[in-house]
Amino acid sequence: MVKLIKKIQTFAHQFSLWQEGSKIVVGVSGGPDSVCLLDILASLSKKKKFQLLVVHINYGLRGVDSDKDEVFVRKLAQIYNLKLEVLDAKKESQRKPTESFLRELRYDFFEKIRKENKFDLTAVAHNQDDQAETMLMRLIRGSGLLGLGSIRPKNNRIVRPLLDTSRREIMAYLKNKNLKYRLDKTNKESKYLRNKIRNKLIPLLEKEYNPILRKTLANSAGNLANDHDFILKSANKFLEKADFDKEKNAYFFEDKKFLKNHPALQKQILRKIIFNLKKNLLNIESAHLEEIIKIIKSDKNKSQQMKLKGLKINKKGDIIHMSY
Amino acid sequence: MVKLIKKIQTFAHQFSLWQEGSKIVVGVSGGPDSVCLLDILASLSKKKKFQLLVVHINYGLRGVDSDKDEVFVRKLAQIYNLKLEVLDAKKESQRKPTESFLRELRYDFFEKIRKENKFDLTAVAHNQDDQAETMLMRLIRGSGLLGLGSIRPKNNRIVRPLLDTSRREIMAYLKNKNLKYRLDKTNKESKYLRNKIRNKLIPLLEKEYNPILRKTLANSAGNLANDHDFILKSANKFLEKADFDKEKNAYFFEDKKFLKNHPALQKQILRKIIFNLKKNLLNIESAHLEEIIKIIKSDKNKSQQMKLKGLKINKKGDIIHMSY
Numbered sequence: 001m002v003k004l005i006k007k008i009q010t011f012a013h014q015f016s017l018w019q020e021g022s023k024i025v026v027g028v029s030g031g032p033d034s035v036c037l038l039d040i041l042a043s044l045s046k047k048k049k050f051q052l053l054v055v056h057i058n059y060g061l062r063g064v065d066s067d068k069d070e071v072f073v074r075k076l077a078q079i080y081n082l083k084l085e086v087l088d089a090k091k092e093s094q095r096k097p098t099e100s101f102l103r104e105l106r107y108d109f110f111e112k113i114r115k116e117n118k119f120d121l122t123a124v125a126h127n128q129d130d131q132a133e134t135m136l137m138r139l140i141r142g143s144g145l146l147g148l149g150s151i152r153p154k155n156n157r158i159v160r161p162l163l164d165t166s167r168r169e170i171m172a173y174l175k176n177k178n179l180k181y182r183l184d185k186t187n188k189e190s191k192y193l194r195n196k197i198r199n200k201l202i203p204l205l206e207k208e209y210n211p212i213l214r215k216t217l218a219n220s221a222g223n224l225a226n227d228h229d230f231i232l233k234s235a236n237k238f239l240e241k242a243d244f245d246k247e248k249n250a251y252f253f254e255d256k257k258f259l260k261n262h263p264a265l266q267k268q269i270l271r272k273i274i275f276n277l278k279k280n281l282l283n284i285e286s287a288h289l290e291e292i293i294k295i296i297k298s299d300k301n302k303s304q305q306m307k308l309k310g311l312k313i314n315k316k317g318d319i320i321h322m323s324y
Numbered sequence: 325m326v327k328l329i330k331k332i333q334t335f336a337h338q339f340s341l342w343q344e345g346s347k348i349v350v351g352v353s354g355g356p357d358s359v360c361l362l363d364i365l366a367s368l369s370k371k372k373k374f375q376l377l378v379v380h381i382n383y384g385l386r387g388v389d390s391d392k393d394e395v396f397v398r399k400l401a402q403i404y405n406l407k408l409e410v411l412d413a414k415k416e417s418q419r420k421p422t423e424s425f426l427r428e429l430r431y432d433f434f435e436k437i438r439k440e441n442k443f444d445l446t447a448v449a450h451n452q453d454d455q456a457e458t459m460l461m462r463l464i465r466g467s468g469l470l471g472l473g474s475i476r477p478k479n480n481r482i483v484r485p486l487l488d489t490s491r492r493e494i495m496a497y498l499k500n501k502n503l504k505y506r507l508d509k510t511n512k513e514s515k516y517l518r519n520k521i522r523n524k525l526i527p528l529l530e531k532e533y534n535p536i537l538r539k540t541l542a543n544s545a546g547n548l549a550n551d552h553d554f555i556l557k558s559a560n561k562f563l564e565k566a567d568f569d570k571e572k573n574a575y576f577f578e579d580k581k582f583l584k585n586h587p588a589l590q591k592q593i594l595r596k597i598i599f600n601l602k603k604n605l606l607n608i609e610s611a612h613l614e615e616i617i618k619i620i621k622s623d624k625n626k627s628q629q630m631k632l633k634g635l636k637i638n639k640k641g642d643i644i645h646m647s648y
Contacts, residue, residue, distance in 0.1 A: 139463065140533045142540040144547045148472075196532070204528075208520070209464045216466040223468045223591075223610055230588035231551060234558075264554035267547075286547055 004165065004173050005040055011164045015153040023051040023119040024159075027110055028076065030056070030069040030182040033125035035076070036170045037162055039179055041123060042080050053083045055113050055122075057106055060090030061097075062184070069182050085113045099192075107158070114157060126151050126160045129167040132217035133197050140197075144286065146271070149225030166214060235268040239276075249277055250323035255296050258320065266293055274311060277324035283309055296320055328489065328497050329364055335488045339477040347375040347443040348483075351434055352400065354380070354393040354506040357449035359400070360494045361486055363503055365447060366404050377407045379437050379446075381430055384414030385421075386508070393506050409437045423516075431482070438481060450475050450484045453491040456541035457521050464521075468610065470595070473549030490538060559592040563600075573601055574647035579620050582644065590617055598635060601648035607633055620644055 012018055026041055028034040041052055056073040060066045070086060077084035087109045097105075110122045131151050138147040153163050162170065174181060206213045238261060242253040251273050258266065267289045275281050288308055295304050295315050304315040314321040336342055350365055352358040365376055380397040384390045394410060401408035411433045421429075434446045455475050462471040477487050486494065498505060530537045562585060566577040575597050582590065591613045599605050612632055619628050619639050628639040638645040 139541070139544065140529065140537065142534075142544060144544065145469070145551050148544075148548075193533070201529075201533070205464065205525075209517070209525070210466075213464065217463070219610065220463065220466060220468060220472070223588075224472075226588040226591075227469050227551065227555060230555060230558075230586040233586060234554075262554040262557060264547075264550040267550075286543065 004169055005043060007169075008040055008161050008165065009044070011153070012159075012161055015159075017154055017159040017161055018048070018050070018121060021049045021051075022121055023053075023117070025053050025055055025110060025114045025117070025119050025122040027106070027122060027124045028054050028056055028073050029125075029184075030072045030076070031125075031184055032170055032174055032181040033127055033130075033162060033167070035179055035181040036173050037123060037125040038076065038080065039173075039177065040161070042082075051119070052080070053085065053113070053117055053119060054080075055085045055087075055110055057087045057089050057109060059097075059102065060088075065182075065185070066090075072180075072182050099194075111157065121157055121159050123159050123161055125162055127162045127165050127167055127170060128218045129198070129202075129214055131163055131221050132202065132214040133194055135217050135221045136197050136201065137194055140193075145224055145228040145231065146281075148221065149228040150221040152225055153222075164218070231265060231268045232272065234265055235272045238265070238269050239272055242273075244276075248323060250321060251277070253320050255315065255318045255320055258296055263293075273322055274324075277311065277322065278309075292322075328493055329367060331493075332364055332485050332489065333368070335477070336483075336485055339483075341478055341483040341485055342372070342374070342445060345373045345375075346445055347377075347441070349377050349379055349434060349438045349441070349443050349446040351430070351446060351448045352378050352380055352397050353449075353508075354396045354400070355449075355508055356494055356498055356505040357451055357454075357486060357491070359503055359505040360497050361447060361449040362400065362404065363497075363501065364485070366406075375443070376404070377409065377437070377441055377443060378404075379409045379411075379434055381411045381413050381433060383421075383426065384412075389506075389509070390414075396504075396506050423518075435481070445481055445483050447483050447485055449486055451486045451489050451491055451494060452542045453522070453526075453538055455487055455545050456526065456538040457518055459541050459545045460521050460525065461518055469548055469552040469555065470605075472545065473552040474545040476549055477546075488542070555589060555592045556596065558589055559596045562589070562593050563596055566597075568600075572647060574645060575601070577644050579639065579642045579644055582620055587617075597646055598648075601635065601646065602633075 018024065024041060026034070026038050028038050038052075038054065041050060044050060045052055054073065054077045056070060058066050058070045062069075073086075074084060087105075089105055089109075092105060110124075113119075114122050134150045135148055138150065151160060151163060153160050173179075202213060210216055238253075238258070239251075241257075242251055244251050258269065261269065267286065270289045270292055271281060271284070274284055291306065291308065292313055295306055295313055298304050298315060306313050310324055312321075312323050342348065348365060350358075350362050352362050362376075362378065365374060368374060369376055378397065378401045380394060382390050382394045386393075397410075398408060411429075413429055413433075416429060434448075437443075438446050458474045459472055462474065475484060475487060477484050497503075526537060534540055562577075562582070563575075565581075566575055568575050582593065585593065591610065594613045594616055595605060595608070598608055615630065615632065616637055619630055619637055622628050622639060630637050634648055636645075636647050
């Protein structure tokens with residue numbers, strides 16, 4: 001099992017996930033992935049002088065089982081002799097919470113604890129299988145480069161040391177070290193899209209089309225994430241030169257300067273502007289961006305405007321004005 | 325059915341597929357897609373002053389049926405009063421030809437006829453369903469942005485006016501205009517990967533996951549192709565400044581200048597160099613590019629070299645030398 005620890009060290013080095021002495025908040029649900037993650041970080045912490053802290057969220061979504069998860073994680077923190085922070089989210093998640101609501105709740109809590117404790121990073125247990133599932137799910141729903149790039153090894157303060165590790169490797173590690181974990185029984189029902197993809201589609205594709213599909217998809221996702229990052233950085237270069245009025249939450253830029261960029265870059269610039277204004281890209285599709293580009297291209301003498309998902313886009317003379 | 329013609333004109337305009345007076349070679353197999361393409365181009369040719377010429381390849385892969393296809397296309401050319409060129413490829417395709425061999429044979433013949441007749445373009449009948457199938461196939465096999473971008477509306481002299489049109493729209497058009505076509509019966513067997521994806525996987529995904537999957541995938545492929553094009557153009561900017569020795573078929577460039585590019589762009593630059601040297605990217609994987617980048621990054625004082633799929637990569641001092 002030294003093998004898996006070495007593999008994760010190599011991966012962490014490749015993506016500069018941490019340094020010696022990093023203070024790392026570890027998200028632990030009690031499931032196999034996060035139990036493995038915690039054990040590996042604990043194993044590395046002497047050599048690497050890590051400081052660890054465990055966080056757990058009790059969503060209360062699976063009744064008694066949720067409370068049993070919490071008890072399990074409390075014991076785990078004791079065993080590793082680590083400080084633990086638990087969020088009781090039973091109230092917040094009562095009215096049929098969406099996946100994105102729970103995700104926001106989770107990352108907000110992780111970030112709050114990280115800041116309060118002046119820690120450097122938060123580690124979460126996404127693995128290669130999650131990566132492949134996410135990519136397939138986004139492909140099926142329709143997604144561009146941003147979405148297909150899927151889960152990143154490092155995203156601001158969040159690190160994902162297991163992202164190149166398969167669920168099979170994780171299970172083998174746990175078995176070998178005789179580590180206990182909790183299973184989320186709702187995973188077994190093909191009730192939600194992700195579970196259906198995990199339990200039905202991926203096994204079918206691996207049986208009939210490509211036996212190493214998970215690895216293949218995870219590799220592609222990594223490469224696409226890299227490509228996306230390049231386009232995003234190119235878009236940022238343009239935005240550094242655009243005017244931003246903080247008070248009015250509005251961007252200004254010149255049509256000609258915008259239009260001399262490649263069409264793919266034009267779309268990425270608009271996506272970044274919209275994200276900066278709205279703080280999200282919900283329901284913004286490629287066709288919307290094309291509509292905005294039409295206005296930017298439109299005749300100079302006419303003053304043009306449009307509203308789109310709460311955004312206001314104006315063109316007066318050769319100046320574009322975008323606000324929210 | 326005017327609707328489909330209008331749609332195709334809009335698509336052709338969007339991607340600048342042709343101009344008034346374009347001389348277009350039309351690839352016709354006799355199947356529904358190419359019969360529809362030919363009819364639409366013929367319908368447009370008065371208004372657009374097109375000049376058309378039909379090409380057909382008899383692979384002889386389906387015995388008597390192949391010859392019946394040829395007879396059918398000969399009649400078709402007569403009906404539209406168009407010149408026809410047929411390639412008898414029975415010999416070339418005897419020993420279990422691969423898909424890529426047949427593709428090369430086809431495009432070489434199309435290009436030969438186009439040049440001989442001093443025509444501008446060759447139109448082929450790829451449609452939205454082909455696009456979705458290709459994307460899924462490449463995703464399953466493992467592919468980066470280049471492959472996932474899949475089939476382009478325009479690629480040098482090749483144009484694909486039906487790429488945004490679904491097979492269903494094509495069939496409706498043919499029925500409405502009472503046009504006859506030939507069916508390739510081997511399509512119905514799930515013998516080859518593409519047919520298996522077409523006949524099994526896509527119907528399953530549309531039933532269980534997304535009813536408009538084909539359209540969704542085709543849209544994503546279009547956006548990814550656009551993103552890829554941007555990265556490729558950025559790579560070309562670097563290559564314009566690199567030294568190329570035509571006689572030795574070798575590239576030279578400075579390590580520092582290469583390494584200051586984004587990692588995604590570094591890979592694209594290497595892909596373009598390899599393509600320019602080898603004339604193809606067969607069996608070149610992302611991991612190979614990473615190995616080359618390692619050499620480029622390696623210590624200045626050591627002279628380094630490697631061989632990879634017939635390529636020679638040398639580093640002496642701060643100069644990289646790549647040849648084939």
